[in-house]
Amino acid sequence: MKSRHRNIALAALRVASVVAINVGITYLCSRVVSLNSTAVGFVYLLAVLIMATTWGLIEATVASLVSVLCLNFFFMPPVGTFTIADPQNWIALVTFLATAIVASQLSNHAKQRAQEAEGHRLEMERLYALSRAILLTEPAQPTAKQIAHQIAQIFDCRGVALYDRISGETHQAGPEDMPAIEEQLSESALQGTLFSDESTLTTVTAIRLGGQPIGSLAIRGISLPDTALQALANLVAIGLEKERGREAAGRAEAARQSEELKSTLLDAIAHDFKTPLTSIKAAASALLSTPRARPDEERELLTVVDEEAERLAQLVTEAIHMARIEAGQIQLNKGLHRVESLVSRVLQERKSLTEGRTLNVHISSSLPMIVVDPELMDLAIRQLLDNALKYTPAACPVSITARRDEKNILISVRDEGPGIPERDQARIFEKFYRGRNTRSGVTGTGMGLAIAREIMRAHGGDISLKSSVGHGSEFSMSLPMPAEERKA
Amino acid sequence: MSGGRILVVDDDAQIRRVMRTTLVTHSYEVDDARSGEEALEKMRTDQFDLVLLDVNMPGMGGVEACRVIRSGRSGFDLAIIMLTVRNTEKDKIEALDAGADDYVTKPFSTPELLARIRAALRRMPQTAGTVPQRIKLEEGTEIDFQSRHVSTRGRNVRLTPKEFDLLRYLVIHPNKTIEHRELLQAVWGPDYGDELEYLRVFVNQLRKKIEPDPANPRYLLTEPWVGYRFYLPE
Numbered sequence: 001m002k003s004r005h006r007n008i009a010l011a012a013l014r015v016a017s018v019v020a021i022n023v024g025i026t027y028l029c030s031r032v033v034s035l036n037s038t039a040v041g042f043v044y045l046l047a048v049l050i051m052a053t054t055w056g057l058i059e060a061t062v063a064s065l066v067s068v069l070c071l072n073f074f075f076m077p078p079v080g081t082f083t084i085a086d087p088q089n090w091i092a093l094v095t096f097l098a099t100a101i102v103a104s105q106l107s108n109h110a111k112q113r114a115q116e117a118e119g120h121r122l123e124m125e126r127l128y129a130l131s132r133a134i135l136l137t138e139p140a141q142p143t144a145k146q147i148a149h150q151i152a153q154i155f156d157c158r159g160v161a162l163y164d165r166i167s168g169e170t171h172q173a174g175p176e177d178m179p180a181i182e183e184q185l186s187e188s189a190l191q192g193t194l195f196s197d198e199s200t201l202t203t204v205t206a207i208r209l210g211g212q213p214i215g216s217l218a219i220r221g222i223s224l225p226d227t228a229l230q231a232l233a234n235l236v237a238i239g240l241e242k243e244r245g246r247e248a249a250g251r252a253e254a255a256r257q258s259e260e261l262k263s264t265l266l267d268a269i270a271h272d273f274k275t276p277l278t279s280i281k282a283a284a285s286a287l288l289s290t291p292r293a294r295p296d297e298e299r300e301l302l303t304v305v306d307e308e309a310e311r312l313a314q315l316v317t318e319a320i321h322m323a324r325i326e327a328g329q330i331q332l333n334k335g336l337h338r339v340e341s342l343v344s345r346v347l348q349e350r351k352s353l354t355e356g357r358t359l360n361v362h363i364s365s366s367l368p369m370i371v372v373d374p375e376l377m378d379l380a381i382r383q384l385l386d387n388a389l390k391y392t393p394a395a396c397p398v399s400i401t402a403r404r405d406e407k408n409i410l411i412s413v414r415d416e417g418p419g420i421p422e423r424d425q426a427r428i429f430e431k432f433y434r435g436r437n438t439r440s441g442v443t444g445t446g447m448g449l450a451i452a453r454e455i456m457r458a459h460g461g462d463i464s465l466k467s468s469v470g471h472g473s474e475f476s477m478s479l480p481m482p483a484e485e486r487k488a
Numbered sequence: 489m490s491g492g493r494i495l496v497v498d499d500d501a502q503i504r505r506v507m508r509t510t511l512v513t514h515s516y517e518v519d520d521a522r523s524g525e526e527a528l529e530k531m532r533t534d535q536f537d538l539v540l541l542d543v544n545m546p547g548m549g550g551v552e553a554c555r556v557i558r559s560g561r562s563g564f565d566l567a568i569i570m571l572t573v574r575n576t577e578k579d580k581i582e583a584l585d586a587g588a589d590d591y592v593t594k595p596f597s598t599p600e601l602l603a604r605i606r607a608a609l610r611r612m613p614q615t616a617g618t619v620p621q622r623i624k625l626e627e628g629t630e631i632d633f634q635s636r637h638v639s640t641r642g643r644n645v646r647l648t649p650k651e652f653d654l655l656r657y658l659v660i661h662p663n664k665t666i667e668h669r670e671l672l673q674a675v676w677g678p679d680y681g682d683e684l685e686y687l688r689v690f691v692n693q694l695r696k697k698i699e700p701d702p703a704n705p706r707y708l709l710t711e712p713w714v715g716y717r718f719y720l721p722e
Contacts, residue, residue, distance in 0.1 A: 267574070271544060274573040278595040279502040285597035286510040293513070300509045304502050311502075352501040356522055393547040394499075394523045 014059050021047060022066040030074050037075040037089075041096050044071060045103070052104035053111055060104030068097045123228045127235065129154045134239035143243035144215075147236055148173040151219070155232075158221030159202075164240060165189045165215045174220070178202070181218050188216035205229055209237040272315060276308035283308075307352075314349065321379055325451050330458040332373040339367050339402045339411065342374060346381045347400075353389050358397035367404055368482055372459055380455040380463075383448040384413040384475045392417030396472075407481055408461070414474040420467040428465065429453050452477070492537035492609050496520040497527040497553065498571065499545040507540065510598050516605075524548030528556060536566055538609055540601075543572035543583065551586045558587035564636070564646040567608035571596075577685060584689040589650045590676070607677035611649065623659065623720070625707060627700045631655070638697050645697045650675060654690050655698070655718075658708070662720035665711045691716060 025047055029040045044067035052060035072082055076089045084090055133150040137143045148162040152174035159176040163169075163185040170182055181204070184195050188204045192213045195204040202220040206213040217236055224232065283301040287293060293301075324330065340363045347354065347361070381400075388398045392415045401412045420428060429449050452475075453463045460480050467473035494516045496507040504520045511518045519534065521527040525548050527539065539557065543550035550570055557563045569590045570583040580591050589608050592601055622632045629640040636652045638645050647655065653675045658666060668687055672680040680686075691710070695702040709717045 271573050274594050275500050279506050281595035282506045282598050289599045297509055297513055304506050308502055355501045390546050
């Protein structure tokens with residue numbers, strides 16, 4: 001209502017200005033420069049055309065009428081009266097009026113066209129900006145929310161509400177809240193109907209994709225032509241569909257990764273078990289195929305069979321431990337043990353792997369006895385040693401160190417290998433994670449370090465890594481110092 | 489008398505131990521290496537007739553080592569057998585593509601491995617047919633059967649023993665389609681016959697060496713589902 005009053009006041013002001021301008025022209029032409037009636041007629045016509053292009057048809061028509069009256073009263077004989085003596089002047093006056101009105105209509109028409117073209121340009125610009133914004137939506141936030149926000153910003157409207165039928169969520173944006181819009185939105189999305197409310201300048205339209213409504217959009221504060229509204233709804237449909245595509249691709253990627261993980265795991269298990277099996281099978285089949293083998297050959301092959309059967313048994317035990325730890329069921333069979341004997345047991349078990357490698361072992365003589373589960377501690381130390389041997393070239397030395405500081409007993413395995421890139425260090429203790437550079441070539445389950453950490457934590461300790469590319473890696477297991485030692 | 493010099497390359501000490509014991513019993517001279525790098529180092533100073541190469545090793549793996557061996561100067565005179573726990577078509581083709589002559593899946597039985605070793609070391613008897621000393625193909629490609637050299641457009645490439653045997657068998661029977669099984673048994677030995685992927689890989693490698701345009705072969709022709717034929721202009 002306010003704006004209507006304002007419009008009337010504005011029109012009245014303009015009409016008053018029109019009259020004032022005409023009065024001004026009349027004063028100038030009659031008193032200051034004294035022109036004849038033909039010249040004055042052209043000056044009035046010029047003023048009418050300018051008003052038609054700058055203000056509008058009403059103002060120009062009023063100006064035409066006032067000009068005719070002024071021309072008649074002030075410039076056509078008998079001057080000072082509205083009487084016209086010469087019939088030719090009648091023709092002149094009517095022609096003037098007709099010319100002024102036709103010319104003002106034409107120029108007003110041209111002005112309207114220019115305004116329409118400007119309006120189209122603006123619409124195109126805004127739709128383009130929106131399509132760009134939809135292409136650049138961030139995966140971190142819901143696309144519907146980002147689209148609503150972008151529409152409010154780009155179309156400069158008071159309020160926007162976007163309803164996504166599949167997720168059932170409504171996202172609002174813009175300075176004005178639309179509290180009762182949800183019902184209309186869901187109806188529009190369901191029926192595909194269009195609502196518009198003139199009083200609040202609100203339009204609600206369905207968003208369709210392939211003929212099916214997939215949501216609805218409410219816009220408040222601007223009135224868009226049907227074509228622009230349709231184009232806007234289509235852009236939003238594409239934006240929502242893009243998000244669905246992204247979600248589907250994400251799910252497919254997750255499924256692919258899980259498949260890859262399973263096959264890596266199976267590969268690693270197959271490799272670990274098949275290695276001792278290969279030796280056993282090769283040795284046993286060699287013995288069977290040579291009935292009269294030399295005693296020393298026979299003994300050598302049987303020793304391999306025996307040792308490898310032991311290794312298989314150990315692998316099975318390890319697999320059972322791993323399955324238990326993986327299921328969160330660690331049971332500790334604690335006893336009092338010397339660090340030195342734990343380390344040497346692991347070295348004995350891993351003799352075939354360490355053969356030919358440079359291995360430095362430093363065990364501090366001041367270490368107290370520790371209370372641990374020996375089998376699980378073995379398993380943890382073995383994981384670190386195996387990794388150091390597996391992931392470094394044969395010429396790289398590996399060292400095992402056991403020492404103490406004030407609060408902990410530290411057992412470290414250090415290698416001089418290629419080191420672990422920083423981006424892998426943060427995730428290396430995660431289950432199934434394998435460093436990017438190691439995925440091909442060396443088999444592994446990606447479980448070893450996760451298991452070693454679980455074992456250490458079950459003992460109240462932890463495990464840490466220091467490494468830099470090109471300078472090797474050091475994994476340290478820490479165990480809390482026994483209470484009586486700390487006091488001492 | 490030695491049946492040949494064999495280099496066993498495997499990171500697992502026990503497998504090396506079994507191989508060494510059994511191969512020595514079967515009159516081969518044996519040396520071993522723990523990794524691809526160590527194998528290459530040994531091959532620089534020593535001559536071998538055959539390399540048993542494990543695929544999964546820390547550092548340089550078997551496939552890469554195989555490629556390096558084949559690209560070396562003496563890499564064409566020896567046979568290479570790959571050992572691996574994987575048994576998929578893709579893994580086999582990768583190994584053969586790298587230049588291996590044969591492929592054995594772990595766990596294997598010793599008699600089987602010995603048969604494969606014999607097949608790999610076996611050369612096709614020279615009396616199997618009359619083979620020309622050299623043949624000249626169009627566009628300047630010349631195959632010298634005496635020195636196992638192929639010169640084509642100024643480039644000089646050598647054939648591995650198995651590639652050479654395969655080509656020789658086809659050239660002995662020019663313009664005649666040889667069935668897959670016959671080719672496999674003639675070149676690899678009587679225990680073979682179903683390893684079509686071996687032929688596919690070896691024929692592709694031969695094409696790269698002798699054909700002017702390997703994608704559209706003119707001499708080494710495939711007869712789909714049947715075998716291969718060597719086209720020799722009369």
